[in-house]
Amino acid sequence: MVTFDFNKYVNLRFEKLNLDALTNLMIKDNKMMGWFDLDSRYIEDIKETANQIKEKSDVFLIIGAGGSINCSKAIIDAFKPHFKKKKPEIIYLGDSLSSDYLLELLEYIKNKKVFVNIISKSANTLEVNLATDIIMYLLNKKYSKEELKDRVIITTENVDNPLTRLAREYGFKRYVIEKEIGGRYSMFTPASLLPMAVAGINLELFFLGAKEAKDNLSDCYKYVLYRYNMYLSNLVVEAYNVYDPKLKSFLEWVKQLFAESQGKNGRGILPIANINTGDLHSMGQFMQDGLNIVFETNIYNHSIKDTKITKYNKTMDDINYIALKSVAKSHFENNKNGIIIEMDKIDELNLGYLAYFFMLSAALGGYLLNVNYYDQEGVNNYKKIMLEELSK
Ligand code: PA5
Helix, strand or coil: CEEEECCCCCCCCCCCCCCHHHHHHHHHHCCCCCCCCCCCCCHHHHHHHHHHHHHHCCEEEEECCCHHHHHHHHHHHHHCCCCCCCCCEEEEECCCCCHHHHHHHHHHHCCCCEEEEEECCCCCCHHHHHHHHHHHHHHHHHCCHHHHCCCEEEEECCCCCHHHHHHHHHCCEEEECCCCCCHHHCCCCHHHHHHHHHCCCCHHHHHHHHHHHHCCCHHHHHHHHHHHHHHHCCCCEEEEEECCHHHHHHHHHHHHHHHHHHCCCCCCCEEEEEECCHHHHCHHHHHHHCCCCEEEEEEEECCCCCCEECCCCEEHHHHHHHHHHHHHHHHHHCCCCEEEEEECCCCHHHHHHHHHHHHHHHHHHHHHCCCCCCCCHHHHHHHHHHHHHHCC
């Protein structure tokens, strides 16, 4: 169960809550809301492919960048045990140009059974293309073309591009990212669902959670208005705070979702992430007492495994929860607003709910700001300069 507290630590009353009309207009208005209706038609096929991968591989390599991997990573890392290694090991590649990372990875997977999922909607992302070339070179040395056939899965748009051609050449299985769904909104597409299924995440429950969020938009509307009102009051930094390191990658995705969807035309709220209580001992100073430009969105998950701390006659989860409330109270006493989003535990229903909740909030909030929430023209300029440099 996910619950919301929009009141206790917020100095703002929500009167006009109904954003239904705006949501309908947004859906009618543009073509990039392909995720809105939660298309679940790929689930069965994905589960079958995932079973093959789980059975036959030591390492499942996922090549991709930005939204194409941040979505699955957000969910997979939330479920991942801290210390126990799961098989197959899921390793991401293609979101950096670090030579050290690449060479260490090649050494690490040299004698392991490897399956690969190459994910790129555009098939035009430099890091992803480089990683693909290198991994294909390695795989071609290691396996015959016939052996390779089942080991690589391509996830891309259904157009003629270098990845569809690669799939055709080798007979690789191919999943489609619909034209109307952008990378950071691909949480419910094969781009995320195949990695999640390999990690053992129950996709039906994940969709069920999202469906619940879709059927109950009032909290999403409150959140959109909360952010919008903060922005109008010149509070332009949103600190997302979690109290469990397992949600670190989830925040990375949320950060991307809002920064890339709304930070344009000189507008937008800058999202930052704090992993508390660790960051209370660094960022906490600014949150409490720095320049008054920040508001907060706290996301708390209760622990599944808990332990009693006799000294305080409380459980560890009680103490962590008291930390959250104490920090929110302390910041509020210094005029910092903060809402609390609470999950009774990390599970598919709750994360599916929140994934949908944040996607719709990012889109709707962008629509309210009158920016194009599904493009990212701002990241094209550096790419142009870089390509010029590379061709010198
Ligand atoms: O959210 C987005 O659209 C981006 O972050 C993309 O996912 C990222 O740039 C990777 O694009 P592609 O999947 O085309 O390689």
